[in-house]
Amino acid sequence: MTKRFSDFDLQELRMKLEQACEESWRIRGYKQTNIPLLTKTVGISSGAFYLIYKRKEDLFLQVLKNVQKNLLDTWSNHIKEAENKLEGFKSGLKWLFIEYQTYPNLYDMNSSEYDLFLAKLPKREVTLLKENSIDIFRVVIKESQLKLKLPEEEVINIIHSMLFLSLVERGSLTGTKQTFEFLLTHTLHHLFEEE
Numbered sequence: 001m002t003k004r005f006s007d008f009d010l011q012e013l014r015m016k017l018e019q020a021c022e023e024s025w026r027i028r029g030y031k032q033t034n035i036p037l038l039t040k041t042v043g044i045s046s047g048a049f050y051l052i053y054k055r056k057e058d059l060f061l062q063v064l065k066n067v068q069k070n071l072l073d074t075w076s077n078h079i080k081e082a083e084n085k086l087e088g089f090k091s092g093l094k095w096l097f098i099e100y101q102t103y104p105n106l107y108d109m110n111s112s113e114y115d116l117f118l119a120k121l122p123k124r125e126v127t128l129l130k131e132n133s134i135d136i137f138r139v140v141i142k143e144s145q146l147k148l149k150l151p152e153e154e155v156i157n158i159i160h161s162m163l164f165l166s167l168v169e170r171g172s173l174t175g176t177k178q179t180f181e182f183l184l185t186h187t188l189h190h191l192f193e194e195e
């Protein structure tokens with residue numbers, strides 16, 4: 001006999017699955033984060049999983065949306081809490097670098113595992129994910145009230161290039177954090193000025 005879940009139960013299970021998925025994705029990666037692992041972690045059957053999500057990718061897509069929102073909120077908080085908006089922007093970028101470096105499975109959209117995941121999504125969803133990723137930078141720049149010295153797209157590309165260092169394999173390039181901080185310190189004043 002199948003257990004019946006209330007709307008509240010389903011909402012709670014959805015939140016638990018999203019949390020378990022994000023934690024596993026950070027550590028194990030996309031391929032090793034599977035439905036049996038998640039349902040065991042949350043304490044439900046596979047049948048219960050499919051009451052909430054039609055397929056694994058729907059859960060992962062929601063997790064990515066949550067992660068993007070968290071990135072924006074955290075970076076925005078760095079800006080709000082800083083006395084100097086440029087320093088807040090810089091502090092948020094440092095946090096983001098460490099987050100990317102610590103959990104490349106979750107953030108490296110150029111990896112073969114991400115390719116597998118993205119290939120299973122409708123093209124419109126992939127486009128939206130990429131647009132949302134760029135929008136994080138646009139929103140943070142606007143919230144920081146920094147005046148751009150270069151075109152916005154160029155500034156975002158430069159910042160992306162600096163953050164890319166976080167995803168370079170640790171054995172192939174030493175001192176990536178120091179390199180990032182050097183670039184950050186010596187680049188931001190060429191990109192922005194405080195209004």
